[in-house]
Amino acid sequence: MVLKLYATSTVSSGKGIVALVLAEKQIPFQLVLVDMGAKEHKTPEYLTKHPFGQVPVIDDDGFILYESRAICRYLAEKYADQGTALLPKSLKERALVEQAASVELANFFPAVMKILKESVGKARRGLPIDQALVDESLAELSAKLDVYEVILGKQKYLAGDDFTIADVFHYAVAPFLAEGGIDIMTSKERPNVARWWNELISRPAWVKLRAEGIKGTIN
Ligand SMILES: N[C@@H](CCC(=O)N[C@@H](CS)C(=O)NCC(=O)O)C(=O)O
Structure with missing residues (x-):
């Protein structure tokens, strides 16, 4: 049975990173649109799939999984030999991916x-808008990115010289900074982060x- 992705078509947050992994790994899937305006994500039927009533969720032949980062890991592992390799094979390289992924979730x-x-x-x-709070938050992110600058001065990506799911997780929210006119991710002050x-x-x-937005490859 084809993999089902329960989401909206908007490329943002958790559904954005899951859609990216599906695309990078060329995994066929059916998009099941969840009408969040109509609160479809809070119906008793939907809550059996995702008890917190959120998107995204996948249904892989009856195996239900929620939490976007967990879904990305599952897909990268299951389709390891297809499309872009997003997870290295050796234990130590994997540990470095998990290290970078933890930094993303805990700090970034x-x-x-x-x-x-x-x-x-x-x-x-x-x-x-409380501008003082924005400035304080920007200073907080700048401090994290100063560390990213050091890491990315030594290697191409966050877990080494290959693109991995640790990099993928950063697409969940960071693209919206530039859309809000905040160019911190591409600032000249941090050439390696910008690169x-x-x-x-x-x-x-x-x-x-x-x-194009999120579109299933199978209807
Ligand atoms: N940690 C979750 C967050 C998912 C999430 O925040 N989804 C939003 C849409 S982008 C949602 O379903 N919000 C509705 C709600 O929380 O009630 C993940 O990464 O999958």
Whole structure:
């Protein structure tokens, strides 16, 4: 049975990274659109798939999995020999991927979310923005990116010289900084971070996804 992805067609957050892995690994899938406006993600039927009532979820021949990073790991592992290799094979290289993935979840993601909530998020809802809080959050992310600059000065990607799921996880929220006019990811102050990020957002699979939205390959 074809893999089903329960999501909306918007390339953002968790569904964005799952869609990117599906594209990079050329995995056929059916998109099951979840109408979040109609609260379809909170129905008793949907909650049997995702008890927290969120997207994305996958159904792989009856195997239900939620949490986007877990889904990405599962797909990268299951389709290891197909499309872009997103996970190295040796134990130590894997450990380095997990190290970079933990840094993303513990350090990078919360810092980006803080900025987005106070700037882009509030602007969208027409609420007053606390600029001091935005500046404080930007300083917090800058400190993390200073460390990324050192790491990326020694290697091409966050877990070594190959693109891995640890890099993929950064697409969940960071692209929205530039959309909100915040160019911190490509700042001249951190040439290695800028080189890495420009390369990531230019990957053909990502460019196509952003242009077309999430589309199943099988109806
Ligand atoms: N940690 C989850 C977050 C998923 C998430 O925040 N999904 C949003 C849409 S982008 C959602 O379903 N929000 C509805 C809700 O939380 O009620 C993941 O990475 O899969």
